[in-house]
Amino acid sequence: MARQKALRLKTVASMLGLPMEGDGELLLNGISTLDSAGPDELSFLSNPKYRKLLKDSNAGALIVHPSVAEDVRGACIIADDPYLAFARASALFDPFERPRDGIHPTAVVAAEAVHATASIGANAVIEVGAVIEEGCVIGPGCVVGAGSTIGAHSLLHANVTVYHGVSIGRACVIHSGTVIGADGFGFAPSAEGWQKIHQLGGVSIGDNVEIGANSCIDRGALKDTRIGSGVILDDMTMVGHNVEIGDGTAMAAGCQIAGSAKIGKNCTLAGNVGVVGHITIADGVHLTARSLVSKSLDAAASYSSGGTPLMETRQWRKTTARLPKLDELYRRVQTLEKMIRTIQEDSN
Amino acid sequence: MARQKALRLKTVASMLGLPMEGDGELLLNGISTLDSAGPDELSFLSNPKYRKLLKDSNAGALIVHPSVAEDVRGACIIADDPYLAFARASALFDPFERPRDGIHPTAVVAAEAVHATASIGANAVIEVGAVIEEGCVIGPGCVVGAGSTIGAHSLLHANVTVYHGVSIGRACVIHSGTVIGADGFGFAPSAEGWQKIHQLGGVSIGDNVEIGANSCIDRGALKDTRIGSGVILDDMTMVGHNVEIGDGTAMAAGCQIAGSAKIGKNCTLAGNVGVVGHITIADGVHLTARSLVSKSLDAAASYSSGGTPLMETRQWRKTTARLPKLDELYRRVQTLEKMIRTIQEDSN
């Protein structure tokens, strides 16, 4: 674990633009959780409901809601949304420094349009016609394909691969191992086997997008695969060709979006949700973990699919052994209902 | 999105070996979908059933079945299988050019057997004893392990990793981030913990195979993991050690094949299908999305598993709460049936 930056409380409050109480000179050596923060650390209480936890915390300073400020024994920063203030504070303490070293001598840069303020890491490869805008960081071992654009202040961590014909917006963060612009899975059957359909589209990604490690965003078949602005995708996300993802949508790790699916804005997909191809999901839809979306969803609501809840394997085997007989069981109940009605009618 | 190549209609028809009608001099700036193609673009109608859509298309030229050629107002290419002809045409318009630059000065090539016509990208590493056959393209940042062979005209996109002892056939395409030949998951339990079983087999891949991005094909424990010719695997496919996959089989993204499974020829696995270890799947089997194959399948048919269809989370919670009681419900219905029979017999 890397050591966090050290900052005085007053500096943090000032950078967050928030009021504080207590000793502003207090030197904070980082942020920690409520139960493990020490007297030289900052912590936060996101939900006033848990205010009783405050008395057990040894944190040197706390970010809290105005309604609980009176319960804080030490120093505090006061915020209407303490969790959001904590998120902003986390950037201040982050010891990770974006490199500002220009083009590393071992990088292979065939492109002319690398901005003077961009940093290109060791052994990175920037192919002909690519555009690397101001303040970009291209990590070691990254490859940016011919004619692709990386927008201003975007950060590609080490070993990211961007194919040709990809456009990434401003202030994006792409984690290591992620591949953007590989061919979509398009093949036509023929007597000689699968005939590849060359994928002639590209990938277009908006601004402020974060994509986790070892993800794949495939290029479109005839038009671009599109990811809106403010989208956040966790590790190992798979986005097929021609998919469109609306602004602000979030996907936890391992989601798999099949080709030509269209996902609305501000949707939230929990871990490992699957979406079949060629369907449309409305804005604001929520999907629970491991759901498989097999049809279009027109209304903002929470949806689920998936099987049995977790149980001991023995019981689970019994249950799943019955499942293939469910249709038969249903019919047997219908028969029983008819028989009962007959019996009742007879007895009347 | 990269600009596609420009070709005259007559050139396209001639390269496809297909008849055309209309102005062969028409310059086509690419292929597009039926509804978005403009007068300088080629499109296609794969299914004559949708011939009524033709009148709304502005495509400059169309690939169509002979039976609908009369409906086409502009130029057309006539094909018995328009979708296949489109697939072939996509190769002609693809702006991606295979590099033909020989060995990049930053590549580290310890192998002697790199064909003079092969291209080795920047910062690629070819270890001792590897064989890179004619016309191969090894992308930037790729690593090809000791003694491995890449067959003629195969293409490894950037940042592919091939371990030692791997054999890849001719005309294969491997996408970025894919790892071929990592150790299979073999460990023996011991009093001191898991004892690694060194994976002494390799990987053997046929001709005309395409493997999507960020996939893993593990090396065999004592013999090779084998992938037949003409196999197509989408992104994030995981193939365990000793697996055998027959010629022509296709897997959509995220399929996971556990060790020693044997999958037949010309199977189609939809997205994220799982196959448990040590089972056999016959030729021509089809599996729907997210099915888990937990037993051998002897007959060519379509199989499925998986849970409830997608529903609103509230209803899904009710349903899945009942599932663990399914065996009990089944028994209660049996009891009811007996009771009814008794009542009926009594009343007779």
Added chain:
Amino acid sequence: MARQKALRLKTVASMLGLPMEGDGELLLNGISTLDSAGPDELSFLSNPKYRKLLKDSNAGALIVHPSVAEDVRGACIIADDPYLAFARASALFDPFERPRDGIHPTAVVAAEAVHATASIGANAVIEVGAVIEEGCVIGPGCVVGAGSTIGAHSLLHANVTVYHGVSIGRACVIHSGTVIGADGFGFAPSAEGWQKIHQLGGVSIGDNVEIGANSCIDRGALKDTRIGSGVILDDMTMVGHNVEIGDGTAMAAGCQIAGSAKIGKNCTLAGNVGVVGHITIADGVHLTARSLVSKSLDAAASYSSGGTPLMETRQWRKTTARLPKLDELYRRVQTLEKMIRTIQEDSN
């Protein structure tokens, strides 16, 4: 498939510290399975129950349990746990040699603490402040971030990415494409969209850990993500931020562990098990393939979830069509039971 090393039988027995019978001078050209081993190969019979298979084997030598040694026609090595002895023997025949070449001239090493016995591959990048201990092998194209530590004798295969602030113990093996220390998925909602929570923790990995290809181990939010010693993770494992995994736990390919989950020691997770965030799993729990753990598990036992067993798609459609009506079916059976009771009471 790479040729295995050649060793005399007596050498193998001696290196395993086990007694042998037969011609110790026999030159073994490798290990193979019982049914395919030839007269110059070693094989093994792990379970005495299958001793009848011995007579059909052409293996030159066998590792067997003392109770079956008399059935072996040729030479043998005698072991109380033949499977474990085979695992140990596999290391002897493995042709893969760890490179011992020091720092490759194309590697970019900003760190001072690279041990003289470590090997740094071509085009690898070791950032400032990183520590590479004795006997380590860092493969070609790997990136080790600032201040991270790779413990003695650990092996990073090609193209592994380790972020800053990561600590990997001794004798670990990390396969290609794996990313350790990427940001956990932490974002706070705000009026302007998702506000990134900088991930200030690191990753701490014990000794003798093996991690398969294309896996992701995310860094913690405020403390380290922790993986105990002797843990084995197969390809494409996803471990979210703040997760803790106890010593000796094994996960087959594609497991997905959401943030802040705590998994005990010596658990076994079959392929593609999912674990939701913030739950605790006791030591010694076993989970079957594709189970989703949605609640804490306090007792060592085998657990499962998941849907219908595999069936023909037609039958599966019928079954799953009934599933959303399961709650209704349950209520109808309850009604039937009441009616029957009423009928019976009336007839008494």
